[in-house]
Amino acid sequence: EVLLQQSGPELVKPGASVKIPCKASGYTFTDYNMDWVKQSHGKSLEWIGDINPNNGGTIYNQKFKGKATLTVDKSSSTAYMELRSLTSEDTAVYYCARWGLLDYFDYWGQGTTLTVSS
Amino acid sequence: DIQMTQSPASLSASVGETVTITCRASENIYSYLAWYQQKQGKSPQLLVYNAKTLAEGVPSRFSGSGSGTQFSLKINSLQPEDFGSYYCQHHYGTPLTFGAGTKLELK
Numbered sequence: 294e295v296l297l298q299q300s301g302p303e304l305v306k307p308g309a310s311v312k313i314p315c316k317a318s319g320y321t322f323t324d325y326n327m328d329w330v331k332q333s334h335g336k337s338l339e340w341i342g343d344i345n346p347n348n349g350g351t352i353y354n355q356k357f358k359g360k361a362t363l364t365v366d367k368s369s370s371t372a373y374m375e376l377r378s379l380t381s382e383d384t385a386v387y388y389c390a391r392w393g394l395l396d397y398f399d400y401w402g403q404g405t406t407l408t409v410s411s
Numbered sequence: 412d413i414q415m416t417q418s419p420a421s422l423s424a425s426v427g428e429t430v431t432i433t434c435r436a437s438e439n440i441y442s443y444l445a446w447y448q449q450k451q452g453k454s455p456q457l458l459v460y461n462a463k464t465l466a467e468g469v470p471s472r473f474s475g476s477g478s479g480t481q482f483s484l485k486i487n488s489l490q491p492e493d494f495g496s497y498y499c500q501h502h503y504g505t506p507l508t509f510g511a512g513t514k515l516e517l518k
Contacts (some may be wrong), residue, residue: 328507338498340507354506363487388454395461396502397445401454 294318297402304408305379312375313405315389322370323347326392329363330345332404333385343392344362344372379409413501417510423518428489432513433484434499443503446475446484449512450495458497459484487496490518 298316303313315327329341342353344363351363360383362375372389386404393399414437423433424430434444447455457466459475462482472487486493494517500511 338500338509338510340505340509343505352505356506396443397457397460398447398455398500399457399466401456404454
């Protein structure tokens with residue numbers, strides 16, 4: 294069974310950084326790209342970027358360049374997204390999602406709720 | 412960036428009714444469109460990809476159609492578990508973008 298396990302809620306102060314993990318299981322981690330999606334409260338979904346776990350190659354939404362950094366640890370089948378210089382605009386639920394071989398998100402993590410507040 | 416315009420923003424319907432949600436792309440995306448369902452407090456789940464192909468396990472009362480810039484998701488004979496939010500998303504290059512969503516509520 295494919296599972297993408299994300300961490301629990303995060304409360305972080307403005308200006309700080311946070312690194313959110315997404316641990317994959319049930320498939321060969323390096324066979325599928327991993328993407329990240331932001332959902333602000335009550336709003337739609339925004340694509341942040343994509344990482345190829347095989348070679349670490351990344352593609353970012355221009356809107357999130359400088360804000361988000363995607364990395365992977367192949368030894369633990371874990372993808373990470375680091376968000377820096379956090380503001381209240383970064384308060385949202387962040388999902389990791391596997392990019393399927395036919396070009397769609399076929400599996401999603403349960404989401405990590407990030408709250409940026411002093 | 413390709414803009415995805417989804418309508419209606421909200422929809423009230425009863426169990427057993429048939430509803431249609433539409434999605435318009437700002438440029439030709441051929442059939443590179445997916446639909447997702449999201450229930451309150453849960454992550455989105457894939458319903459349809461390549462505009463009209465049902466994902467595994469999705470009931471046949473769901474159907475997707477369209478190509479180019481105009482797409483639709485039709486749900487026949489609504490069931491209680493169908494209420495929630497629906498999003499379209501193009502996958503014709505990056506950045507990937509989603510529609511604003513349609514909230515389907517029980518009348």
